Amino acid sequence: MAGDLGARIKELRKKRGLTLDQLAELTGSSKSYIWELENKAPPRPSADKLSKIADKLGVTITYLIGEQAEEDATDANFYRNFQKLDKEKKEMLRRMVQVWDDDE
């Protein structure tokens, strides 16, 4: 469902005008592995590698993994207010959302 990891990396790499070799060099990987990430069926890269790749491509791991949600002004405002709360209240809300999020 979430456009896959490989496609996103490839898209971002080209957008930045990087070759496989260059991205490999920048991230401490081999170009063959970068190629595999982009083109081979579902890989499971280490968080370590992926973190460096995301960093050099200027995005978050979370985005690459594919769980980023669309930003909404009302939500953003809610979040700003939420951040002002004390620990206990935050924790209570955290648990509510965690439960709701799980059973769906």
Place this chain on the structure above:
Amino acid sequence: MAGDLGARIKELRKKRGLTLDQLAELTGSSKSYIWELENKAPPRPSADKLSKIADKLGVTITYLIGEQAEEDATDANFYRNFQKLDKEKKEMLRRMVQVWDDDE
């Protein structure tokens, strides 16, 4: 310097009152592996596994990797999950925060 991955997972797991078995179950891992993550020298978990673990512990991958403060990571993750909720639940939370926010 960045308190390591294992220590953070262990700390958060206990803070949430979870056993190795429970966290393993929640994240589709084995308890032996969760234990290794927590106690063995620097492992290189897959982004896939780590993503699920971070999610169930209520933080971001970025925090676990060690580039973000815990509270920020917890808040950021809360927000991501919040955004996935339906209108009614969001509205309910919005009101709670509004009330709490006012009386202080």
Place this chain on the structure above:
DNA sequence: TTATGTTGTTCGGTATAGCGAACTTTTTGT
């Protein structure tokens, strides 16, 4: 044309992620 370079692709090997199951330690109950 033939070279020379630049990018992308394939492949065999090695190190290790991640598991199941047995084992040990700690907790709980009676």
Place this chain on the structure above:
DNA sequence: ACAAAAAGTTCGCTATACCGAACAACATAA
């Protein structure tokens, strides 16, 4: 106390992440 259950630990095995190096495809140039 002792037994039973729960939590944590160790270990051997299989699958695969990741690499280096060769190979292919394509361009640019002389």
